[in-house]
Amino acid sequence: MDWVLEFPQIDGTTLRALARTIDQQYRAFSRAWGDAIEAAFRPLLEFLLWFEKLLIATPWWVVLGVVVGVVWLASRSRTITLGTAVALVLIGVFGMWEDTMRTLAIIAVCTLLSVLLGLPIGIAMSRSDRLQATINPILDVMQTMPSFVYLIPIVMLLGIGLVPGLLVVVIYSMPPIIRLTNLGIRLVDAEVLEAADAFGSSGWQKLLDVQLPLSLPTIMAGLNQTIMAALAMVVVASLIGVRGLGQPVLQAINNQYFTQGVLNGLAIVAIAIIFDRTSQAFGKRLQRHRDAEHG
Amino acid sequence: MADPAIRIRNLFKIFGPRDKALIERVMAGMTKAELQSDPAHTLGLRDINIDMRKGTIQVVMGLSGSGKSTLVRHINRLIEPTAGEILIEGEDVTAMTPDRLRAFRRRQVSMVFQRFALLPHKTVLDNVTYGLRIAGVGRSDRERAAGEWVERVGLSGYENSFPAQLSGGMQQRVGLARALATDADILLMDEPFSALDPLIRSDMQAILLELQKDLKKTVVFITHDLDEALRLGDRIAILRDGAIVQQGNPQDIVMSPADDYVAAFVAEVNRGKVVKVETIMRPLSPDSSALSARSALVEGTSLEAAARSMTEAEATEAVVLDSGGHPVGTVTMRDVIGAMVPSGDEGRGHRGAAALAAEAIG
Ligand SMILES: Nc1ncnc2c1ncn2[C@@H]1O[C@H](COP(=O)(O)OP(=O)(O)O)[C@@H](O)[C@H]1O
Ligand SMILES: [Mg+2]
Numbered sequence: 273m274d275w276v277l278e279f280p281q282i283d284g285t286t287l288r289a290l291a292r293t294i295d296q297q298y299r300a301f302s303r304a305w306g307d308a309i310e311a312a313f314r315p316l317l318e319f320l321l322w323f324e325k326l327l328i329a330t331p332w333w334v335v336l337g338v339v340v341g342v343v344w345l346a347s348r349s350r351t352i353t354l355g356t357a358v359a360l361v362l363i364g365v366f367g368m369w370e371d372t373m374r375t376l377a378i379i380a381v382c383t384l385l386s387v388l389l390g391l392p393i394g395i396a397m398s399r400s401d402r403l404q405a406t407i408n409p410i411l412d413v414m415q416t417m418p419s420f421v422y423l424i425p426i427v428m429l430l431g432i433g434l435v436p437g438l439l440v441v442v443i444y445s446m447p448p449i450i451r452l453t454n455l456g457i458r459l460v461d462a463e464v465l466e467a468a469d470a471f472g473s474s475g476w477q478k479l480l481d482v483q484l485p486l487s488l489p490t491i492m493a494g495l496n497q498t499i500m501a502a503l504a505m506v507v508v509a510s511l512i513g514v515r516g517l518g519q520p521v522l523q524a525i526n527n528q529y530f531t532q533g534v535l536n537g538l539a540i541v542a543i544a545i546i547f548d549r550t551s552q553a554f555g556k557r558l559q560r561h562r563d564a565e566h567g
Numbered sequence: 568m569a570d571p572a573i574r575i576r577n578l579f580k581i582f583g584p585r586d587k588a589l590i591e592r593v594m595a596g597m598t599k600a601e602l603q604s605d606p607a608h609t610l611g612l613r614d615i616n617i618d619m620r621k622g623t624i625q626v627v628m629g630l631s632g633s634g635k636s637t638l639v640r641h642i643n644r645l646i647e648p649t650a651g652e653i654l655i656e657g658e659d660v661t662a663m664t665p666d667r668l669r670a671f672r673r674r675q676v677s678m679v680f681q682r683f684a685l686l687p688h689k690t691v692l693d694n695v696t697y698g699l700r701i702a703g704v705g706r707s708d709r710e711r712a713a714g715e716w717v718e719r720v721g722l723s724g725y726e727n728s729f730p731a732q733l734s735g736g737m738q739q740r741v742g743l744a745r746a747l748a749t750d751a752d753i754l755l756m757d758e759p760f761s762a763l764d765p766l767i768r769s770d771m772q773a774i775l776l777e778l779q780k781d782l783k784k785t786v787v788f789i790t791h792d793l794d795e796a797l798r799l800g801d802r803i804a805i806l807r808d809g810a811i812v813q814q815g816n817p818q819d820i821v822m823s824p825a826d827d828y829v830a831a832f833v834a835e836v837n838r839g840k841v842v843k844v845e846t847i848m849r850p851l852s853p854d855s856s857a858l859s860a861r862s863a864l865v866e867g868t869s870l871e872a873a874a875r876s877m878t879e880a881e882a883t884e885a886v887v888l889d890s891g892g893h894p895v896g897t898v899t900m901r902d903v904i905g906a907m908v909p910s911g912d913e914g915r916g917h918r919g920a921a922a923l924a925a926e927a928i929g
Contacts, residue, residue, distance in 0.1 A: 467684035470643055471698040471749070472672035481697075485688045561688055561729035 302429045313435045320381050320434055327373040335373070336360050343546065347553035356550075359542040368517065368539050375506055375516035375543065382438060382502045386446040387495065394453025394491075395479070404454060411447040419444055419508050427512055437514030445501035452494025456487025492555035496548060503544045517543075570657075571618035572753065572785040573625075573642060578615040578651030580637055580809070583608030586649040594650075599808040611637040613810040615651070619802075621752075622783040626800030628790055628832070634809040635789045639755050642787060643676045644668060655753070673702040676753040677746040681761055683738045685730040685745075691717065692726040694741050698749035709748075716744040720774065736767035740774070747778070754784045760795065772798055793832050797821070797841050805829050818846045822906075839871030839907040847906045848887045848896030863888055866895070874903050 274280070282290075327335060339360060344353045363372050397404045419440055430436040460483050468478045484491070510518030517536050524533030581589050581602070589597075589608060599610040612634050619625040627635050640646040641653055644660050653660040655675065663671060677698060685694050692710065695717055699709035717726055720740040730738050739759060746754055760768040772795060779786065790796050796803050797817045804814040805828070813825035821841050824830040845866045862882035864873050866889050877885050877900055887896045 461684070463680050463682050463684040464686065466645055467678065467680055468701075469645055470672060470676075470678040470755075471701050472669040472674075473701050474669065477701055481701075482686065485686070488688075562731055 298425065298428065302425075306429055306431075310430055310435070313430070316381075316385075316438070317433075317435050320377065320438065323381060324374055324377040327377050328370055332364060332369055336364075343550045346557075347550045348557060349549075349553050352546075352549045352553060356546050359546060363539050363542065366535055366539075368520075368536060371515070371517045371520060371536070372539055372543065374514075375503075375518070375540070378434070378438060378441065378506075378509070378514060378516060379499065379502050379543070379547075382441045382445060383495070383499055385438070385442050386449055386498050386502070389442075390446045390449035390494075390498070391453055391491075394450045394494075395457060395483075397450065397454040398457035398483075407450070411450060414443050415447045419505065423508070423512060432513040434514055436512050437509035440512070441502050441505040441509050444505050445498045448497035448501060449491070449494040452490050452497070453487070456490030456494075457483050459490065460486045489555060489559055492551065492558070496551045496555075499547045499551065500544060503540060503547070506540060570621070572621040572655065573617075573619040573787070574654040575615050575617045575619075575641075576652045576654065578612055578638075578641060578653065579649045580611035580634075580641065580646065581608055581649045582611050590649050610809050611646075612641070612648075613808075615811055617804055617811065617814060619785060619787060621785050623801035624779060624786040624788055624799050626788045626790060626796040626803045627806060628793065628796045628803055629806035630791060633806040635791070635806055636757050637809070638806065639757050639787055639789050642753070642755055643672055643678060673698065673749065675751050676755060677749050677751040678755040679739070679742045679746045679757070679759040681758040683730070683735075683742045683762075685738060685741055687730055690727050690729060691722060691733070691741050694730065695744045695748050697745055702749065713744070713748050716748045719747075719778065720744045734767075735763050736771060739763065739771060743771075743774070743778075747782070752785055754786045756786060757789045758791065759788075761790065761792070768795070775799065793836060797836065805832065818842050822846060837871075839874070840869055842870050842906055844868050844870065844873045844885075844887050844898055844903070845896065847902050848898045849902070851894055851896050862886070864898070866890060870903050870907050873898065874900070874907070877903065 336357070340353055340357050343356045347353065360372075363369060393407065397407050422443060423436075423440060426436045426439055430439070464482055464486065465478065468482045473481065506514075506516060506518040507521050508518070510516065510522050517540050520532055520536040521540075523529065524536065579590055579593060580586075581593060583589070583605070584607060586608065589602070589605075593602065593610060593613065597610075599613070602608055602610045615638060617625075627638055629635050637646060641648055642655075642660065644653075644663070648661055651661070655671075660668075660671070686697065689697070692713055695713040696704075696709040699712060704712075714726070717723060720743050722737060722740050722744065725733065725737065730741065733741070739762075742759065746756075760771045763771060775786075776799065788796075788799055790799075800817055802814065802816055803820050805812050805820065805825075807828050813820060813829050818841060820829060821833050821836055821838055824833050843866070844864050847870070862877045862880040862885035864876065864885050864887050866887060868876075873885065877883075883900045885898055886894045887898060889895045
């Protein structure tokens with residue numbers, strides 16, 4: 273009557289055999305395919321490296337000027353622009369400029385990838401209830417599975433470096449933009465959609481004229497969350513060799529360098545706030561026509 | 568008489584996944600209430616037959632849920648019918664290919680919506696050009712055309728405003744201009760003025776009538792408001808539970824309601840304004856004393872106006888003249904007054920009204 277007192281479980285030998293078989297299978301798979309998959313990611317890696325080098329090689333004051341300029345153009349807010357300039361100067365003064373550039377590069381590329389992949393997936397999901405029912409649980413797994421778990425197979429497959437780091441970050445940060453694109457399109461006013469149909473819109477015309485513009489505020493909220501999620505993964509990615517602000521943090525943890533940890537942590541926070549405030553202000557500006565109440 | 572612009576034949580609509588399987592039973596006489604026992608299906612329309620004449624305003628009226636929106640959406644096939652056909656200039660809309668249907672919607676039919684359905688992120692001008700842009704008209708052409716329509720609906724100076732900056736009435740003018748800009752012959756209007764304040768609504772009705780005078784579109788106008796129906800409609804069809812219970816010109820509806828449902832609608836109507844003298848006139852007899860009467864009325868005079876002019880002329884009898892000035896009939900003051908006040912028999916209509924109101928709320 274063992275099973276009354278203890279959960280009847282597979283015995284240790286079977287479980288070990290099972291784990292070993294699966295691991296061996298996967299190792300065989302990664303030996304057979306690892307190179308091919310790595311080659312497939314090559315262009316992405318080159319692009320990322322190029323972008324990183326560009327940010328680092330360009331004189332700091334040019335980068336500073338461009339970032340501050342972009343923030344101004346997007347937000348048209350003095351506070352946000354000034355805050356950005358001050359934050360970047362402090363980052364430079366405290367010797368974190370180069371690491372910050374590396375982090376900016378990987379975040380920018382991750383965001384780009386997330387949008388390029390996430391937007392079409394979100395659009396497809398909004399068109400089919402069945403697809404939505406299939407993809408939603410996958411997104412749940414992507415967002416809640418501890419990232420260390422999928423770190424293992426990715427490292428087994430691709431080794432250590434930028435591309436596996438990029439994958440880890442993208443996996444974690446893509447769900448919000450997919451979810452909110454899907455949600456935004458589903459919430460578009462049915463009567464406006466009907467009007468688009470009534471005037472003879474094709475599917476593309478409806479998507480570009482009505483569905484995307486009307487769901488833009490929601491999609492922007494998703495983009496914002498995606499960027500925040502990507503930044504949250506910077507330290508984890510540094511575990512597998514992604515350089516940037518995450519590495520000094522990791523080092524600080526290992527050696528109990530309190531100040532170094534705090535400084536680099538604050539730099540990550542500063543970047544997060546810059547991205548967040550700028551993208552939100554940009555989103556608001558796109559929606560100006562909504563607040564204009566008639567008088 | 569000219570061919571109808573829109574001819575609807577034996578149109579049925581059942582909402583639900585197995586509509587085609589249920590259609591035979593509905594055709595055999597199953598009612599909306601009986602179908603209600605099947606929660607997945609709703610009877611939208613039952614055996615609609617109607618001819619809408621070119622260049623006139625056809626009003627479709629009924630209580631909420633009677634199928635008005637469903638009916639009008641079949642004309643441009645925003646809703647697929649379960650059975651039946653819709654012929655426009657002889658072509659069956661229900662048989663159009665997707666390409667043909669898009670072309671049809673771009674050029675031959677346009678629509679105005681109850682809640683305006685404007686693009687909130689586009690300016691007034693860009694909203695008005697919307698249909699033309701969809702149809703592939705070049706920028707300068709469509710902006711010229713749209714500019715004219717903006718002016719005709721009285722929105723000059725607001726070209727660069729966003730919809731949210733305009734009042735409801737002005738937004739619906741944008742909706743109207745957008746619909747007119749494509750030059751389609753058929754204009755579908757689904758309760759276009761129902762969301763507006765009464766005074767604005769009356770303004771909008773006037774604008775529509777004014778435009779219609781020289782545009783002569785075939786307008787299908789949906790409303791639940793009888794006053795609006797009587798003011799705008801050349802012909803009125805009344806829907807109940809997805810079926811047409813009566814169709815005719817406004818006076819037919821007011822003078823001889825087909826059942827309690829219609830009687831309830833017309834019970835509160837000021838007949839003196841709606842009913843014309845020719846509707847109640849007696850045939851001309853050669854020895855009629857009215858021929859020498861002191862009062863003459865032209866066809867199209869309302870009972871109210873007739874009573875006023877007969878009173879002024881102190882006449883108890885009047886002769887009715889056609890537009891050429893030829894006598895066509897006679898009316899007495901007694902007829903006129905009698906027709907303005909519903910008879911005791913029709914008082915039934917009031918009880919009907921109460922019952923229907925209860926039904927609508929319940
Ligand atoms: N898409 C739909 N699915 C199921 N039932 C519908 C749908 N659209 C309308 N109906 C039903 O059809 C009937 C007529 O609706 P509708 O045409 O909107 O009425 P009206 O415009 O006269 O208020 C109602 O009973 C409504 O519930
Ligand atoms: Mg309706």
